[in-house]
Amino acid sequence: MKTIIIGPRGKMGKYIVKWAHHMEELEIVAGVAPKGRDYIGKDVGEVALLGEMTGALVVDDLEDVIEKGEVIIDFSDRDASMEVLEQAVKYKKAYVCGTTGFSEEEKDRIAEASKEIPLLYAANTSKMVNIMNRLLESVVKVLKDEVDIEIIEMHDRLKKDAPSGTSKEMREIIQEAAQEEVPVEIHSVRAGNISSSHRVLFGGIGERLEITHHAYDFECFGKGACDCGVFLKGKKAGFYTIKDVIAM
Ligand SMILES: NC(=O)C1=CN([C@@H]2O[C@H](COP(=O)(O)OP(=O)(O)OC[C@H]3O[C@@H](n4cnc5c(N)ncnc54)[C@H](O)[C@@H]3O)[C@@H](O)[C@H]2O)C=CC1
Numbered sequence: 001m002k003t004i005i006i007g008p009r010g011k012m013g014k015y016i017v018k019w020a021h022h023m024e025e026l027e028i029v030a031g032v033a034p035k036g037r038d039y040i041g042k043d044v045g046e047v048a049l050l051g052e053m054t055g056a057l058v059v060d061d062l063e064d065v066i067e068k069g070e071v072i073i074d075f076s077d078r079d080a081s082m083e084v085l086e087q088a089v090k091y092k093k094a095y096v097c098g099t100t101g102f103s104e105e106e107k108d109r110i111a112e113a114s115k116e117i118p119l120l121y122a123a124n125t126s127k128m129v130n131i132m133n134r135l136l137e138s139v140v141k142v143l144k145d146e147v148d149i150e151i152i153e154m155h156d157r158l159k160k161d162a163p164s165g166t167s168k169e170m171r172e173i174i175q176e177a178a179q180e181e182v183p184v185e186i187h188s189v190r191a192g193n194i195s196s197s198h199r200v201l202f203g204g205i206g207e208r209l210e211i212t213h214h215a216y217d218f219e220c221f222g223k224g225a226c227d228c229g230v231f232l233k234g235k236k237a238g239f240y241t242i243k244d245v246i247a248m
């Protein structure tokens with residue numbers, strides 16, 4: 001699939017470039033970065049510090065390259081993603097969005113766009129996190145009336161949003177499994193260069209259960225993002241999630 005990567009110099013962008021470059025099913029055709037960056041016009045591989053050239057260039061206007069692409073993979077920020085969404089709809093391109101921190105109104109716009117294009121939204125593209133989500137459902141169904149449920153999420157000091165998108169999704173998953181609004185407190189820590197960590201603590205009397213995921217770097221998310229891109233090949237317009245990609 002001909003792939004356009006938004007923010008190839010970003011922490012996620014670099015891993016997406018790495019996986020997209022090595023996956024047979026994907027071909028990078030362009031990267032898009034904010035205006036004014038000194039690497040506009042350079043090869044995506046050079047910009048993403050890949051150590052190899054890709055033959056695709058970084059531009060500062062998605063509209064200049066969008067016709068070349070079949071899928072856009074975007075892990076950037078809220079404002080940028082809203083602009084990408086608009087272009088994806090205008091040019092009818094498949095869209096993978098992993099940006100977090102959207103308002104309810106922005107989430108509604110994303111859902112609305114999925115009526116016109118194949119759109120996959122995933123706040124977390126790690127396979128293990130999505131296995132953890134299934135474990136949470138099982139635990140909640142049995143223990144919901146006996147425990148206090150706390151989520152502790154930790155990320156690096158530069159992360160823009162808090163709580164993390166993943167922890168908010170975990171809270172929704174827990175409440176859906178409980179079939180009621182059980183209280184779930186989220187505690188956010190931002191410190192140094194901690195890479196994504198999510199712990200769900202079920203506090204009982206005389207014992208506690210903790211389910212935790214630590215990412216050592218963004219490798220798992222980069223691979224998952226590219227798997228999502230491959231998944232959208234040939235898909236009809238609709239709202240897809242990581243659950244559709246990771247069949248369990
Ligand atoms: N769904 C998932 O599994 C994951 C999601 N994320 C989310 O992805 C987003 C990005 O995270 P990081 O890579 O850590 O941030 P980052 O700040 O390192 O990278 C963001 C990139 O977006 C680019 N960007 C910003 N505005 C742009 C525009 N108008 N046009 C083109 N590019 C633009 C920046 O130049 C930068 O390269 C965050 O919302 C984060 O929460 C991060 C990791 C995993």
Ligand SMILES: O=C(O)C1=N[C@H](C(=O)O)C[C@H](O)C1
Binds near residue numbers: 100163165167
């Ligand atoms: O480091 C980040 O930023 C991450 N953001 C996502 C989130 O907000 O949940 C996913 C992962 O935790 C990494």
